[in-house]
Amino acid sequence: MSARGRKADPAVGERIRQAAATLVLTHGLDFTMDDVAAAAGVGRASVFRRYGSKRDMLLEAIAGFMDAHVAVPDTGSLAGDLHVVVTDTLALWRLPGIARLAKQVYGEAGRDPAVAEIVRTGMRTRMERSWVVYERAIERGELSPDADLWLLTDLFTGFVAYRGLLDLPLPEPEEVVRALLQGFTSP
Amino acid sequence: MSARGRKADPAVGERIRQAAATLVLTHGLDFTMDDVAAAAGVGRASVFRRYGSKRDMLLEAIAGFMDAHVAVPDTGSLAGDLHVVVTDTLALWRLPGIARLAKQVYGEAGRDPAVAEIVRTGMRTRMERSWVVYERAIERGELSPDADLWLLTDLFTGFVAYRGLLDLPLPEPEEVVRALLQGFTSP
DNA sequence: CAGTATCAGATACTTGGAGTATCACAATGT
DNA sequence: ACATTGTGATACTCCAAGTATCTGATACTG
Numbered sequence: 251m252s253a254r255g256r257k258a259d260p261a262v263g264e265r266i267r268q269a270a271a272t273l274v275l276t277h278g279l280d281f282t283m284d285d286v287a288a289a290a291g292v293g294r295a296s297v298f299r300r301y302g303s304k305r306d307m308l309l310e311a312i313a314g315f316m317d318a319h320v321a322v323p324d325t326g327s328l329a330g331d332l333h334v335v336v337t338d339t340l341a342l343w344r345l346p347g348i349a350r351l352a353k354q355v356y357g358e359a360g361r362d363p364a365v366a367e368i369v370r371t372g373m374r375t376r377m378e379r380s381w382v383v384y385e386r387a388i389e390r391g392e393l394s395p396d397a398d399l400w401l402l403t404d405l406f407t408g409f410v411a412y413r414g415l416l417d418l419p420l421p422e423p424e425e426v427v428r429a430l431l432q433g434f435t436s437p
Numbered sequence: 438m439s440a441r442g443r444k445a446d447p448a449v450g451e452r453i454r455q456a457a458a459t460l461v462l463t464h465g466l467d468f469t470m471d472d473v474a475a476a477a478g479v480g481r482a483s484v485f486r487r488y489g490s491k492r493d494m495l496l497e498a499i500a501g502f503m504d505a506h507v508a509v510p511d512t513g514s515l516a517g518d519l520h521v522v523v524t525d526t527l528a529l530w531r532l533p534g535i536a537r538l539a540k541q542v543y544g545e546a547g548r549d550p551a552v553a554e555i556v557r558t559g560m561r562t563r564m565e566r567s568w569v570v571y572e573r574a575i576e577r578g579e580l581s582p583d584a585d586l587w588l589l590t591d592l593f594t595g596f597v598a599y600r601g602l603l604d605l606p607l608p609e610p611e612e613v614v615r616a617l618l619q620g621f622t623s624p
Numbered sequence: 625c626a627g628t629a630t631c632a633g634a635t636a637c638t639t640g641g642a643g644t645a646t647c648a649c650a651a652t653g654t
Numbered sequence: 655a656c657a658t659t660g661t662g663a664t665a666c667t668c669c670a671a672g673t674a675t676c677t678g679a680t681a682c683t684g
Binding site for chain 1: 628629630631632633634635
C-alpha cells in the first residue's frame with residue numbers, strides 16, 4: 251500500500267498554484283481552466299489531477315489570499331490605534347487589484363457557502379490578530395470590558411466592504427474613527 | 438414606420454416577469470431560461486424576444502426588488518426611530534427568501550458593475566425615503582446638522598449586509614442602535 | 625532488470641445551458 | 655388580399671467544465 255509509480259512533480263503543482271493566484275488577481279474568476287494550464291505551462295489534465303473542479307482550485311486560491319498582513323499598532327490610545335487600522339484597511343481597498351479581488355470574493359461568498367466559510371473564518375482570524383489593540387483599550391478604560399468587540403470590528407469591516415462592493419466613495423479615516431468611538435448623537 | 442404586424446401580448450410579458458421574479462426569489466440566480474419559459478407557460482423564444490439576455494432579465498427583476506417598503510417611523514426620538522428601522526431591516530434579513538436573494542444580489546454586484554449600479558441607486562433611494570427621520574432628529578438637536586448621514590446609514594447597512602453575506606449571527610437591534618448613537622467609548 | 629503503477633501532456637469526447645435560427649401559425653396593420 | 659410581426663416549438667451553434675484515453679516518462683517493487 252505504499253506509493254508506487256511516478257511521483258507527482260511538486261514544480262507542476264507550484265506553477266499551477268501561481269498561475270491560479272495570478273489569474274484570480276488579474277481576471278477575477280473569469281478565466282478558463284485552459285488558461286490556467288497555459289499560464290502554468292502545464293497540461294490541462296494535470297490541473298484537474300490536483301483539483302477536482304475549478305471551484306476547488308478557487309477555494310484554495312482564495313484561502314491563500316486571506317493571509318495578508320494585519321497592522322497591530324500601539325500608539326497609546328484607542329483612537330490612535332483604530333486610526334491606523336482604519337487607514338490601513340481603506341488603503342487596501344483603494345488598490346485596484348485588491349478592490350477587484352475583494353469584490354469578486356465577497357461576490358462569490360454570496361452564492362457559495364464554502365467561500366463564505368473561508369472568508370468568515372479568514373476575517374475572524376485576521377481580526378483576532380489585532381485583538382490586543384482592544385485589550386489594551388479595555389485596560390486603559392477606554393472600552394468597557396463587556397463591549398461587543400465583534401460588533402465594533404464588523405461595523406467597520408462591513409461598512410468598508412459595502413462601500414467597496416458598490417463602488418461608493420470611501421471616507422477619511424478620522425470620520426470613521428469618530429463615528430465608531432463617539433457615535434452620532436450631538437455631545 | 439408605424440407599428441405593423443401582430444402586437445406583443447402584454448399578458449405574455451407580464452407572466453414572464455412574474456415567473457422571473459418568483460424564480461429569483463426561490464432559486465437565486467440558478468435557473469435556466471427554459472425554467473422561466475416553463476414557469477410562465479410561454480415559449481422560450483418569447484422570453485428572448487423581451488430580454489436580449491438572461492442578464493438583462495435579471496437586471497430588471499433585481500431592480501424590481503429594490504422597490505420594497507421602507508419604514509418611516511415617528512416615535513419622537515432618534516433612538517426610537519432608529520430602533521424601528523434597525524428592527525425592520527434585521528427582520529428582513531431573517532426571512533430565508535430575502536436573505537438568499539440579498540446574498541445573491543450583493544454577490545452579483547461584486548462581479549457585475551451594472552448590478553452594483555442598480556443596488557447602489559436602489560439603496561440610496563430607499564434611504565432617502567426615510568431621510569425625514571434624520572431631519573427631525575436634527576431639528577430636535579439629537580443630530581448635528583452637519584452629521585454625515587450617509588456614513589450613519591451605510592455603517593448600519595454595510596454591517597447587516599456583511600453579517601448576512603457571511604452567515605454571521607445578527608445582533609439585537611438595541612445593541613446596534615446604542616453603538617451607532619453612543620459609540621464604543623466608555624461613558 | 626522486468627514489471628507495473630502512476631504522473632505528465634495531448635487530444636477528443638460528453639454535458640449543460642445561453643443564445644440563434646427557422647418553422648408553421650396567429651393576429652393586426654395597409 | 656397581403657405584408658409584417660408575435661407566438662410556441664424545435665433544432666442548432668457555441669463555450670467551458672469535466673471525463674476518458676492514449677503515449678510516454680518516472681519511480682517503486684520484486
